[in-house]
Amino acid sequence: NRVHRIAVIPGDGIGKETVPEGVRVLEAAAKRFGFQLQLDDFDFASCDYYARHGRMMPEDWKERIGKHDAIFFGAVGWPDTVPDHVSLWGSLILFRREFDQYVNLRPCKLMPGVPSPLAGRKPGDIDFYVVRENTEGEYSSVGGRMFPGTDREFVIQESIFTRHGTDRILKFAFDLAQKREKKHLTSATKSNGIAITMPYWDERVAEMAKAYPDVRWDKYHIDILTAHFVQNPDRFDVVVASNLFGDILSDLGPACTGTIAIAPSGNINPERTFPSLFEPVHGSAPDIAGKGIANPIGQIWSAAMMLEHLGEVEAGRAIVKAIETVLSEPKLRTGDLKGPANTVTCAKAVADALG
């Protein structure tokens, strides 16, 4: 009897609405595919928690969720009460780093029923992965400010690329490309402008490529790469990028496939030394929070990725199929996709479609 122990963290804003709906679909999948879920709820990693405790998480957060098989996460951030860099660096970015979730895996797929803002693209035309480095690079905690409050004031922040950190994400990306039909890897760089760290990135890509003679690879500077996402999204298969470039490409990619509201992501520790974390790409969306209208599909698709990671491959795929069924049906879509459904009715439809 397979039992999966999941830490459930809704966080802020619409996370509190989408996470319970993701759980609904997880439970339906457990019933249908014969595994068990042990779900533990946590109220930390939220700005509400911050308001009560003056910090985003308790001191012993690592002990409390570090033994779970995975973390099912909503969204974090409520800038009216806690500045974003405080709430994020005190929770999500800490998880990624302390649990060594060095892969941020983000599929971009044009789904049936979701109109693309790009002219003339249809389901099947866009189907690639962004593989984002998730622990170092431009997201660094090293730096500071000098001469504060004067005309000479300046701030410095260091980008740091280690061989350890660079090689392991490249290896993951090349492995993934090798397993796919097109076997095509694209590296995001900016070695012409960011002329210290990015030439190093290029160097490691060229080195890693030698071990994958069957993978066709190319590289584009990030500026023109964003242009190609809009103009030639069908060109991509696996796109590997640094922390910042991956962050950008994994919002832009889903925007090209219609909406970031349905995009999922896995923050993965491939060695399974620590729990991996699954969350939608969208944020806490203060503007629509509390209204029950948020699109739950990004959260539900993240649940599917989590199940695949936990070995429930069949269940994960069935959820993605159920999502496709629901998105194909105008009356089951939420308002952002011009449908009449709300968060709950849309999620129930996915659970029903699971059978």
Place this chain on the structure above:
Amino acid sequence: NRVHRIAVIPGDGIGKETVPEGVRVLEAAAKRFGFQLQLDDFDFASCDYYARHGRMMPEDWKERIGKHDAIFFGAVGWPDTVPDHVSLWGSLILFRREFDQYVNLRPCKLMPGVPSPLAGRKPGDIDFYVVRENTEGEYSSVGGRMFPGTDREFVIQESIFTRHGTDRILKFAFDLAQKREKKHLTSATKSNGIAITMPYWDERVAEMAKAYPDVRWDKYHIDILTAHFVQNPDRFDVVVASNLFGDILSDLGPACTGTIAIAPSGNINPERTFPSLFEPVHGSAPDIAGKGIANPIGQIWSAAMMLEHLGEVEAGRAIVKAIETVLSEPKLRTGDLKGPANTVTCAKAVADALG
């Protein structure tokens, strides 16, 4: 009798084809609007020059072009012979920094006759400026490598934002927004992730905004901002961004308006202590270089921006009008826009349309 002294630098690749055509239109405008041009050609800032001299520019490059009224530039880079970071940091990036061209001004405008890859957008719908900081930020020369060739190897590069550098670009952007009809400024940030430098940027934006009570302003994190460029490009008026974010947005913006081949830019020293530099947004395009098929419009539009900067406002506007006339005529467009024209015939058509 108005005389403008221009340093003409074709650089590499298609720059050698588009610059002469830009000059053709400049000369037609001079005749038509009654000013004089003194054009001095320079062969440095090119990889050919590098092949002959082992460096991108002569020692005395600053003396040779520093007294000109402006620099009319093509493109630089030929990665087969010189790595991009060497050619760019030895020429274009040096110009920007040494001539304190701290504003990189890049219009994004959907033009008649240029099909947008976005569904349902027509000329007039997209019309905004990217104002890019052009001398500091993420494009820094401070950093290096440790433990080379070992498993412990790492590289560091520092991003540096000074109050001096940040405030002057924000001031330029707010001034521009104030002069425009919509009076709307958008700041590109990433203060939730890049949590040392970007909160500082936000702080300076909020401070500068106080002096412009009539300008409506907002900010978006760069990831979701790229999504809005695709989904809501009509929302923007003036977008101000750091060096790297501005670089990305000013390729993505023109991609959303159809093609980066027609996009112009001005690298501007507003104080006029040094010459400003005008160049297309596109690069040297090795894949199509030497064939005479490159679209000359980005270069010609850059010529128009240069003339406006030099006080020839009427001539600059007339060139933009002539560009619109030519783009509206299918048979005058180049192959990238599915027309039969080549670099020369397209540019001649613009010169003719000037009358």
